[in-house]
Amino acid sequence: MSDALPPIPPADEPRRARGRPRKTADERDDGNRRQDLLRAAARLFRQQGFAATSTRDIATAAGMRSGSPFYHFENKEALLAAVMLEGMQRASSQQADAMQAAARHGQALSARDCLRVLVRNHLEVLLGAESDFIPVMLYEWRSLSEPQRQAVNELRREYEAVWVPVLQALHDRGELSGDTSLARLMLFGALNWAVQWFEPGRRSSLDDLTEAALQLFLKEAV
């Protein structure tokens, strides 16, 4: 008994990683938890604002304990930036899909039809179900540090770049008057403001809003 030594592990036994018990199984779990955090953060940031939302609130909403969000994000601000980046990526890819789908139907898409697709998709991104990410980006801009703003701004420029030739074409055909750059800013303003007053079930639908916007901003073709 007394000379019974603990068994010596074979030299080639894989060393167990210490300190951070990472899963060897599918990484999906990790990604899912991060996504859960993003979704919870987006919803709470939108409802209460960034500063009024504690990382504990977010952790609880994602089914975690108070310290766990910092395993996935360096700090609270990085979580905000991630929400905005995620929002812009979704918006851009959704916008590209919408344009492609529309182009497949009618092969020759008029500038007016293009704008209709863009406006309709923008409203979907802004007001559709499960869309907290973009409103957070619109209304928590000042809570972001300068380097993070630049990162988000890059995606934002991509998103807006799609609108430029459409508005230019409308201007050339006399359907949109005035400076197209100011027109774009005012159009975005008119649409983004809907976040403040739109109520899903009530009165006007997103289709209604789309038609109203087109009717309001566009002139008859000459």
Add this chain to the structure above:
Amino acid sequence: MSDALPPIPPADEPRRARGRPRKTADERDDGNRRQDLLRAAARLFRQQGFAATSTRDIATAAGMRSGSPFYHFENKEALLAAVMLEGMQRASSQQADAMQAAARHGQALSARDCLRVLVRNHLEVLLGAESDFIPVMLYEWRSLSEPQRQAVNELRREYEAVWVPVLQALHDRGELSGDTSLARLMLFGALNWAVQWFEPGRRSSLDDLTEAALQLFLKEAV
């Protein structure tokens, strides 16, 4: 000694007010300090947001110590409500003045001219120097409790009511198409959004913006 009763105060001796040593002198001082707080709060709430601004920040900016704001306002939220109410009162009276001044010049003001005056004044209220109050109202709405929202909303309805007949007249003359109620919401959106991108010295002036908005939203009269 045992029968010595505490002296009975004469019935007509003036009772000293205890607890709050209010000034007997001019009340101007009080009003000025309150205004200082409002101004400081408006600026900080706008720059950093309501939740990210401490009452200590505000006190310091107004030249007071940390506890003093609570002499003037019941709590932080009441201070926010006061900022918004002050903003709406100024906006409304400024709007009334602008309309009166315009009516004195040209005696018959066209609907288009009316809208020009309203838009120009709205931009001034929104983007002019010393105007932090209305932006705070626009972007801190969710930080307000329901009863306070109702109080602010009352003033807001008054302000917007002035626009209704003007937009209706434009619609009747064919210069504005579509539902006038949606048109009003989109117009406000287009203008309010300028808070996010307008830079005072740069490129376009408030006059430029006014003309751009009119050109964008209005059709030729039929």
Add this chain to the structure above:
DNA sequence: CCTACCGATCGGTAGG
């Protein structure tokens, strides 16, 4: 990803 914890800050108050 949890437990246990820290230092800092915050809104607000008593008493003068």
Add this chain to the structure above:
DNA sequence: CCTACCGATCGGTAGG
């Protein structure tokens, strides 16, 4: 309006 203070909460971290 100041002084001095309190209880609560918050972002974040060490160690596992």
